[in-house]
Amino acid sequence: xxxxxxxxxxxxxxxxxxxxxxxxxxxxxxxxxxxxxxxxxxxxxxxxxxxxxxxxxxxxxxxxxxxxxxxxxxxxxxxxxxxxxxxxxxxxxxxxxxxxxxxxxxxxxxxxxxxxxxxxxxxxxxxxxxxxxxxxxxxxxxxxxxxxxxxxxxxxxxxxxxxxxxxxxxxxxxxxxxxxxxxxxxxxxxxxxxxxxxxxxxxxxxxxxxxxxxxxxxxxxxxxxxxxxxxxxxxxxxxxxxxxxxxxxxxxxxxxxxxxxxxxxxxxxxxxxxxxxx
Amino acid sequence: xxxxxxxxxxxxxxxxxxxxxxxxxxxxxxxxxxxxxxxxxxxxxxxxxxxxxxxxxxxxxxxxxxxxxxxxxxxxxxxxxxxxxxxxxxxxxxxxxxxxxxxxxxxxxxxxxxxxxxxxxxxxxxxxxxxxxxxxxxxxxxxxxxxxxxxxxxxxxxxxxxxxxxxxxxxxxxxxxxxxxxxxxxxxxxxxxxxxxxxxxxxxxxxxxxxxxxxxxxxxxxxxxxxxxxxxxxxxxxxxxxxxxxxxxxxxxxxxxxxxxxxxxxxxxxxxxxxxxxxxxxxxxxxxxxxxxxxxxxxxxxxxxxxxxxxxxxxxxxxxxxxxxxxxxxxxxxxxxxxxxxxxxxxxxxxxxxxxxxxxxxxxxxxxxxxxxxxxxxxxxxxxxxxxxxxxxxxxxxxxxxxxxxxxxxxxxxxxxxxxxxxxxxxxxxxxxxxxxxxxxxxxxxxxxxxxxxxxxxxxxxxxxxxxxxxxxxxxxxxxxxxxxxxxxxxxxxxxxxxxxxxxxxxxxxxxxxxxxxxxxxxxxxxxxxxxxxxxxxxxxxxxxxxxxxxxx
Numbered sequence: 001x002x003x004x005x006x007x008x009x010x011x012x013x014x015x016x017x018x019x020x021x022x023x024x025x026x027x028x029x030x031x032x033x034x035x036x037x038x039x040x041x042x043x044x045x046x047x048x049x050x051x052x053x054x055x056x057x058x059x060x061x062x063x064x065x066x067x068x069x070x071x072x073x074x075x076x077x078x079x080x081x082x083x084x085x086x087x088x089x090x091x092x093x094x095x096x097x098x099x100x101x102x103x104x105x106x107x108x109x110x111x112x113x114x115x116x117x118x119x120x121x122x123x124x125x126x127x128x129x130x131x132x133x134x135x136x137x138x139x140x141x142x143x144x145x146x147x148x149x150x151x152x153x154x155x156x157x158x159x160x161x162x163x164x165x166x167x168x169x170x171x172x173x174x175x176x177x178x179x180x181x182x183x184x185x186x187x188x189x190x191x192x193x194x195x196x197x198x199x200x201x202x203x204x205x206x207x208x209x210x211x212x213x214x215x216x217x218x219x220x221x222x223x224x225x226x227x228x229x230x231x232x233x234x235x236x237x238x239x240x241x242x243x244x245x246x247x248x249x250x251x252x253x254x255x256x257x258x259x260x261x262x263x264x265x266x267x268x269x270x271x272x273x274x275x276x277x278x
Numbered sequence: 279x280x281x282x283x284x285x286x287x288x289x290x291x292x293x294x295x296x297x298x299x300x301x302x303x304x305x306x307x308x309x310x311x312x313x314x315x316x317x318x319x320x321x322x323x324x325x326x327x328x329x330x331x332x333x334x335x336x337x338x339x340x341x342x343x344x345x346x347x348x349x350x351x352x353x354x355x356x357x358x359x360x361x362x363x364x365x366x367x368x369x370x371x372x373x374x375x376x377x378x379x380x381x382x383x384x385x386x387x388x389x390x391x392x393x394x395x396x397x398x399x400x401x402x403x404x405x406x407x408x409x410x411x412x413x414x415x416x417x418x419x420x421x422x423x424x425x426x427x428x429x430x431x432x433x434x435x436x437x438x439x440x441x442x443x444x445x446x447x448x449x450x451x452x453x454x455x456x457x458x459x460x461x462x463x464x465x466x467x468x469x470x471x472x473x474x475x476x477x478x479x480x481x482x483x484x485x486x487x488x489x490x491x492x493x494x495x496x497x498x499x500x501x502x503x504x505x506x507x508x509x510x511x512x513x514x515x516x517x518x519x520x521x522x523x524x525x526x527x528x529x530x531x532x533x534x535x536x537x538x539x540x541x542x543x544x545x546x547x548x549x550x551x552x553x554x555x556x557x558x559x560x561x562x563x564x565x566x567x568x569x570x571x572x573x574x575x576x577x578x579x580x581x582x583x584x585x586x587x588x589x590x591x592x593x594x595x596x597x598x599x600x601x602x603x604x605x606x607x608x609x610x611x612x613x614x615x616x617x618x619x620x621x622x623x624x625x626x627x628x629x630x631x632x633x634x635x636x637x638x639x640x641x642x643x644x645x646x647x648x649x650x651x652x653x654x655x656x657x658x659x660x661x662x663x664x665x666x667x668x669x670x671x672x673x674x675x676x677x678x679x680x681x682x683x684x685x686x687x688x689x690x691x692x693x694x695x696x697x698x699x700x701x702x703x704x705x706x707x708x709x710x711x712x713x714x715x716x717x718x719x720x721x722x723x724x725x726x727x728x729x730x731x732x733x734x735x736x737x738x739x740x741x742x743x744x745x746x747x748x749x750x751x752x753x754x755x756x757x758x759x760x761x762x763x764x765x766x767x768x769x770x771x772x773x774x775x776x777x778x779x780x781x782x783x784x785x786x787x788x789x790x791x792x793x794x795x796x797x798x799x800x801x802x803x804x805x806x807x808x809x810x811x812x813x814x815x816x817x818x819x820x821x822x823x824x825x826x827x828x829x830x831x
Contacts (some may be wrong), residue, residue, distance in 0.1 A: 024494075079728055081728055099563065105730035106729070106730035114719065116722055116726070119719055120744060129729060134734075164820060187728075262611075
């Protein structure tokens, strides 16, 4: 990563205004989400220690790392739930700090770990929330469409309440809610982390299917390398507020730049081998 | 309790409540009018403001106040009766503010409880000096006047059974200190604790008793008569002294402060109503301890109507030739409780409506203020802690003290009672709203923020709806507290079901107490069930209590 920062510095990251900066684009497509030298600390804890990362349009970046590595803080910078102390965060080429937080969030889908559905609203109404906020002509119609996409037929699920659904169904509804207003960018904060293995697999299937259809850009926080490898176009490994390495699984495995990355991948591979051998 | 009452029955009970309440608005408004018809001849004072006659909540005080009232009515002065005001503190604050105009008081009480003074030796041996002292101090400090004493004292009296008195030759307290070592005493807590009670008495006379146990006022005479104790404290005019044929021991060393009875009149009467003073002064010096003890016996033991005893008393003094037909106390001492209760049913219904209306107004006003306040405090966590503590402190003020504080500001009657009840109802609602809104499903609140709701939308769509069951339970707690506290409102003349409770306590009439307490308890139960139902209906249908219907998780 230090290499990457040096490279970026050559391109003049310190220079302002940032618009004049022509990014080093390793993506084959335009950049949809980007963070540049972002720093943030909470009290004496440094959460983000100069993070620079970008996600190409239509790509999914999986951010892995242990708890406290700063991955959720990084995610929350993109919809301004966290304001960085320094650095620039942009979505679709526009710095988020220049936009109203409320407006910005309505155009970015968000899926938290526990769904975060309103327990007093039906599934339909939950999913219709963002279409309603963005003055969609038919919020319920949009909600039903999204539910259908996620394999929750509105006829049988629309009028249920969240506590009448299984954990997996609730997470599907949460993904539907994040997409119902045709959001182009999604933030997923360990969305499937609390599910049992079988329903996690089912929801991952459903998610992959929707993504193939809609082609949105996404950042996915997870601590599960297998999930990152399965859903992500690339994987960023975070540790102590820094990104140690970004690449696909093969790159991380074959050319780890730090011992942490090496150990992390080796451990996941070992676990997989154990299962295969048995 | 919950199981046998079906939802249907609960619904009916609750549905009946608003009907009961709505028809009683005019009753509450009308309650400041005199309760007894004024059938007297016209006079110069006809158009003047009615003189408010009050009493403290015990039989003799009721009787003297009724005598004042009847005498004034006979002279053509219009009066309003406010019997049974809380305690010395309440009655005194009220008269000082001219919220009431006349009530009977005792010199010793004025000296000790109001002036925080004590009787010196000269006052104890000569009651006139004590009277001169309180009269001068009250007039100077408060503008309140003591009319000349009525003629009797109602001080502490140490009583023994006649048999004890005979066998031990007890006539005086000195005799008791000589022969009392084998006797058991039962004293009221009040008497045991006061410096002018047992403590001082023991020192003054070198009194040593075998044991001293605390006894409730209501049972001490029975305890003495039954031989459970041998010595009790009482008051020199207690009707029960006559009933149980007890001997009171003479205070031969003049230890007890004098308790001469007299009428206290308000600054308003002193300044503007000389005719009231002139009329009441006709009673001065006309009553003996024997007379009063006999009247008290008729009221407390025989259960005769206070108005009738007062009329007879005035007649025996040659005062107040009256055309007033007074209401009689329903039933007699030996009629059964149910007959008594039945005879009072219309009165009870009227009081219940009055009570419900007090609760409804106070609670409604509390909801209007407390719910927005609770929500507001969630936006300002820095202020929330302090505000909550402040309200919590208000909550701990004893009801009687709270009511007494209201008097200098708002006088007596319905308004100060409503304000006091309102203050009590605030805290549970504010606290429930605050904790309900701030603890509402954090995941849902956080997600709705991340999806682009504004703070107001979050409050109205997510936090407040999720807090509703908790807010309602806060309101329910407040409602039950208010129904209970409203019985105390009778102590400052606000009416309601506390009225028969206060009067009944004063007259040691348990039927009268129950005729207020039972409907008040029923009202509390109805309100509790009714609001529990509303609370239940506020949840989505599938969350209404039946756990089996809910899906796994």
